[in-house]
Amino acid sequence: MAIEQFVSKTLELLQEEREAEIEETRIWQENISLKDLQNKGVCLLKLQIGSQSTGLYGRTVVILEPRKYLGFSSLPSNSFGPGDIVGLYDTGGCTAASQIGTGIVTRVSQASISVAFDDSKDGLSFDTDALHNLLKLANDVTYKRMKNALNALNGYSNGPAANLINVLFGDTKPSSQSQPIKFFNSNLDDSQRDAVSFTLSQRELAVIHGPPGTGKTTTVVEIILQAVKQGQKVLCCAPSNVAVDNLVERLARCKAKVLRLGHPARLLESIQKHSLDAILAQSENANIIADIRKDMDKAIKGIKKMREKGDRVNFKRELGELRKELKTRESTAIAQILKSADVVLSTNTGASGDGPLKFLPAGHFDWVVIDECAQALESSCWIALLRARKCILAGDYKQLPPTIKSQGAASKGLSLSLMERLIQMYGDSVVRMLTVQYRMHSAIMEWASKEMYQGRLTAHSSVERHLDLPEVACVEETSTPLLLIDTAGCGLSEMEVTDEQSKGNQGEVDIVELHIKALTEAGVKAKDIAVIAPYNLQVDLLRQKLSARHPELEIKSVDGFQGREKEAVVLSLVRSNRKGEVGFLAEDRRINVAVTRARRHIAVVCDTQTVQNHAFLKSLINHMTEFGEVRTAFEYIRDIVPQNYTRDHKDTKTSTSASSSTSTKQKVKDQPPSRAKQQQKKSTGSSSNGNSAGTEKNTKSCITALTEEEQKKNRYAEIRAQVESVLKASNQSELQFPSSFNSHDRLLVHQIAEELGLVHESKGEGKDRCITVARPLVPTPAEEPRQEEDEEAQEEETVPNPQIEPLCQPPLDLKSLHLERMKREQQKREENAQQKKQQNNIPPAQAQSLKKPKSAKALTISLPGKNDDFDTLINAVIKADSVCSFVKCKASVLTLGQLCLFCNRQYCLSHHIPEVHGCGDKAKSHARMRISKEGVLYAGSGKRDKTMDPSKKAYLQRKLDSKLKDMSSQRKPKKDKENES
Numbered sequence: 001m002a003i004e005q006f007v008s009k010t011l012e013l014l015q016e017e018r019e020a021e022i023e024e025t026r027i028w029q030e031n032i033s034l035k036d037l038q039n040k041g042v043c044l045l046k047l048q049i050g051s052q053s054t055g056l057y058g059r060t061v062v063i064l065e066p067r068k069y070l071g072f073s074s075l076p077s078n079s080f081g082p083g084d085i086v087g088l089y090d091t092g093g094c095t096a097a098s099q100i101g102t103g104i105v106t107r108v109s110q111a112s113i114s115v116a117f118d119d120s121k122d123g124l125s126f127d128t129d130a131l132h133n134l135l136k137l138a139n140d141v142t143y144k145r146m147k148n149a150l151n152a153l154n155g156y157s158n159g160p161a162a163n164l165i166n167v168l169f170g171d172t173k174p175s176s177q178s179q180p181i182k183f184f185n186s187n188l189d190d191s192q193r194d195a196v197s198f199t200l201s202q203r204e205l206a207v208i209h210g211p212p213g214t215g216k217t218t219t220v221v222e223i224i225l226q227a228v229k230q231g232q233k234v235l236c237c238a239p240s241n242v243a244v245d246n247l248v249e250r251l252a253r254c255k256a257k258v259l260r261l262g263h264p265a266r267l268l269e270s271i272q273k274h275s276l277d278a279i280l281a282q283s284e285n286a287n288i289i290a291d292i293r294k295d296m297d298k299a300i301k302g303i304k305k306m307r308e309k310g311d312r313v314n315f316k317r318e319l320g321e322l323r324k325e326l327k328t329r330e331s332t333a334i335a336q337i338l339k340s341a342d343v344v345l346s347t348n349t350g351a352s353g354d355g356p357l358k359f360l361p362a363g364h365f366d367w368v369v370i371d372e373c374a375q376a377l378e379s380s381c382w383i384a385l386l387r388a389r390k391c392i393l394a395g396d397y398k399q400l401p402p403t404i405k406s407q408g409a410a411s412k413g414l415s416l417s418l419m420e421r422l423i424q425m426y427g428d429s430v431v432r433m434l435t436v437q438y439r440m441h442s443a444i445m446e447w448a449s450k451e452m453y454q455g456r457l458t459a460h461s462s463v464e465r466h467l468d469l470p471e472v473a474c475v476e477e478t479s480t481p482l483l484l485i486d487t488a489g490c491g492l493s494e495m496e497v498t499d500e501q502s503k504g505n506q507g508e509v510d511i512v513e514l515h516i517k518a519l520t521e522a523g524v525k526a527k528d529i530a531v532i533a534p535y536n537l538q539v540d541l542l543r544q545k546l547s548a549r550h551p552e553l554e555i556k557s558v559d560g561f562q563g564r565e566k567e568a569v570v571l572s573l574v575r576s577n578r579k580g581e582v583g584f585l586a587e588d589r590r591i592n593v594a595v596t597r598a599r600r601h602i603a604v605v606c607d608t609q610t611v612q613n614h615a616f617l618k619s620l621i622n623h624m625t626e627f628g629e630v631r632t633a634f635e636y637i638r639d640i641v642p643q644n645y646t647r648d649h650k651d652t653k654t655s656t657s658a659s660s661s662t663s664t665k666q667k668v669k670d671q672p673p674s675r676a677k678q679q680q681k682k683s684t685g686s687s688s689n690g691n692s693a694g695t696e697k698n699t700k701s702c703i704t705a706l707t708e709e710e711q712k713k714n715r716y717a718e719i720r721a722q723v724e725s726v727l728k729a730s731n732q733s734e735l736q737f738p739s740s741f742n743s744h745d746r747l748l749v750h751q752i753a754e755e756l757g758l759v760h761e762s763k764g765e766g767k768d769r770c771i772t773v774a775r776p777l778v779p780t781p782a783e784e785p786r787q788e789e790d791e792e793a794q795e796e797e798t799v800p801n802p803q804i805e806p807l808c809q810p811p812l813d814l815k816s817l818h819l820e821r822m823k824r825e826q827q828k829r830e831e832n833a834q835q836k837k838q839q840n841n842i843p844p845a846q847a848q849s850l851k852k853p854k855s856a857k858a859l860t861i862s863l864p865g866k867n868d869d870f871d872t873l874i875n876a877v878i879k880a881d882s883v884c885s886f887v888k889c890k891a892s893v894l895t896l897g898q899l900c901l902f903c904n905r906q907y908c909l910s911h912h913i914p915e916v917h918g919c920g921d922k923a924k925s926h927a928r929m930r931i932s933k934e935g936v937l938y939a940g941s942g943k944r945d946k947t948m949d950p951s952k953k954a955y956l957q958r959k960l961d962s963k964l965k966d967m968s969s970q971r972k973p974k975k976d977k978e979n980e981s
Contacts (some may be wrong), residue, residue: 776823
């Protein structure tokens with residue numbers, strides 16, 4: 001690729017990206033409300049000042065918190081991070097008129113955000129009683145520096161990087177020379193030693209590919225120390241401040257002379273002593289510079305006092321000389337500090353020529369090291385690359401790519417990192433991959449290794465089987481590295497909101513809460529657990545549910561966890577819909593990052609029927625099904641009430657209205673084929689570790705498909721026979737299955753019990769978990785055939801009516817009503833089957849009229865015989881339509897009745913409320929959609945609360961009182977003057 005062509009194309013794409021960012025900002029300002037901006041994560045509203053202090057070398061640091069006096073304990077999910085430029089505004093909005101100042105974010109936690117402000121000439125004043133808005137601002141400095149670097153590349157000649165440029169664009173081949181090495185770190189593994197040796201032998205280019213947990217930073221630190229030992233000067237860069245600070249910490253421990261460039265507000269507190277500001281403040285020239293500044297202040301005051309022109313000219317001349325001396329002294333001091341450092345570290349853009357590095361000569365640095373190169377735009381890398389003759393690129397291009405606003409620019413090549421381009425150009429000849437990982441259990445690692453890293457990763461012996469933690473009990477949740485909680489068929493659908501980029505799933509939130517509870521009760525500390533969700537709305541829902549109970553629990557999006565690790569990770573994939581849409585879950589690298597954050601345990605909560613529509617996600621589900629523990633959400637359904645439970649997930653035409661309520665049970669029957677793999681694995685007694693998993697895999701390859709199918713059928717038939725024994729045995733009311741049943745067997749029991757209309761319940765915790773199957777409260781038609789008139793009488797005797805129950809009995813909750821409805825639906829299905837047999841003898845016209853009953857009562861009428869006329873059938877249907885559709889209710893709805901909007905049936909005034917007759921879940925879902933469209937979440941009606949915020953009202957009252965006081969004080973002197981005259 002010609003340099004001119006690359007530069008011109010990249011400049012066009014950068015301009016397109018810049019315009020997309022400007023357009024997005026304009027749309028935000030013009031069309032999007034502040035509430036929506038907060039939902040997008042770029043704005044924080046109504047923050048109060050918790051504290052403010054002077055620090056960071058004269059800068060003011062302000063800590064902003066949510067309104068704790070109103071019960072807000074944590075910030076909404078957001079994209080703020082250290083180093084971001086932000087604007088602070090009053091509650092009048094986020095306009096230029098209401099801006100108080102701009103600052104840089106220094107720290108972000110779930111409870112507060114810290115911002116550093118540079119004091120202006122007049123100083124900054126903050127009203128601690130007022131509320132403030134915080135908005136992330138676009139920064140055009142980065143674009144200007146990248147543009148300047150590309151233009152410099154286009155005209156580069158006879159500099160230290162001339163040979164490097166030719167290699168990076170394929171004009172010349174990389175060269176090497178071998179040399180002996182004595183390692184500083186004796187604990188390096190073979191792949192790390194090979195990477196270090198290869199890097200030192202290369203003259204122009206070396207690429208270190210470090211998958212998760214393989215010790216990439218350790219390897220980079222060893223390379224830098226080896227370079228310093230050889231007398232080389234190293235410029236070390238990374239796209240983020242966090243990555244740079246991580247390297248500073250590691251190098252400082254090794255006693256290397258490091259210097260960190262950048263605004264102190266962007267640095268971690270632990271490494272601020274290595275910053276240029278800190279070292280400059282402690283240098284020999286610091287006192288001289290301070291004295292010069294004092295003299296300048298005196299000269300400025302003298303100019304204001306002098307009235308004669310000649311004296312002012314003398315002071316101005318003196319002030320100019322002082323400024324010149326100050327500039328010279330500062331330049332000399334900074335240059336001395338830079339030259340004395342062995343390793344200078346900064347972000348990619350911080351290495352630009354308009355920063356401190358302008359005080360160094362062009363060929364000062366010998367090496368440039370760019371860490372996390374795969375996350376950086378190639379144009380930002382060129383800012384540093386033009387300063388040295390050799391470069392080392394480290395990173396993992398299988399994880400998250402650079403963040404790009406313009407999808408068009410990304411598709412045209414802007415998202416292609418320098419690391420990926422060089423690997424495509426030279427292949428393995430310039431790359432060394434680290435293959436031993438020190439983070440994950442082998443069962444977690446094997447999926448990522450197979451799908452992303454050609455199966456080359458191996459787990460170190462120290463982590464290969466690690467599950468135990470000190471003071472953690474060995475329960476079912478902590479004894480398995482892989483846990484899949486499948487919500488398919490359980491009605492836990494995603495929330496339907498207007499913003500396509502924001503999705504939530506309340507059912508998964510409840511399941512995550514139960515799993516976190518199980519982990520913490522087993523002894524796992526909350527600070528060792530991470531909860532990851534791909535959507536900001538889901539992150540907010542999880543924080544609302546969990547943050548108060550577990551303050552140390554980290555709940556973030558996938559992007560916020562790159563480069564991090566936790567002992568246990570719970571991943572909520574959110575998406576559950578009829579169309580099988582997975583959104584940006586289809587980004588493979590995003591899922592790779594989420595899963596590989598876990599050390600000992602990963603739990604994935606998802607709807608397998610939805611996410612398996614994507615091949616990469618399907619591979620994850622299959623791996624967890626084959627080598628891990630699988631649970632169905634039915635095992636948790638007893639402990640949660642599904643908040644957005646909907647049954648009609650399949651748009652199929654049925655002959656009865658009762659069939660629509662069976663779709664939830666039908667989904668259980670339609671479990672993914674991967675269940676069969678788990679059934680076979682569990683039946684052979686294999687464990688979840690890597691060796692036994694591999695043995696099982698080899699065994700499976702020897703079994704024919706016919707044998708597998710027979711095993712499935714045999715196991716299903718065996719369990720069904722045991723369950724049916726409850727129906728057949730008159731002296732047996734329930735059957736308890738042993739706790740030795742695996743998760744797949746328990747799933748089959750739940751499924752069969754649902755099909756037969758039996759009551760099924762999971763009892764016990766951990767390894768003592770077992771399932772009990774009992775007879776339903778209502779005798780089913782399969783047990784006792786009876787005439788239609790006797791059915792209703794016996795049903796009234798056996799099923800207690802919640803409205804006429806004795807006062808001593810507790811009221812039924814939603815779960816009990818749900819189970820009772822499921823039993824009645826099973827009974828109706830049996831009745832419908834009998835009716836269909838009789839319909840074979842009915843003329844077509846009559847059969848057609850039976851397919852569209854309007855209410856549930858129409859399903860229970862007696863069918864006419866062969867000799868009955870059509871009018872008799874019509875009268876029977878009309879009679880059934882004239883009474884309430886609620887089971888067992890005989891009230892007439894001809895005069896007083898209510899049509900339900902959700903099931904389109906008539907009910908009396910006692911049963912027309914959706915929660916009473918079974919449409920409560922649909923009503924909740926409808927109300928939730930309405931609230932989400934209005935942008936207000938609160939308890940009560942669906943109307944927007946237009947009352948003024950009490951804190952804002954108090955603030956405005958204080959401002960009014962202050963204004964009135966000022967006006968009254970101004971009027972008094974006027975009266976005195978009038979009296980004197």
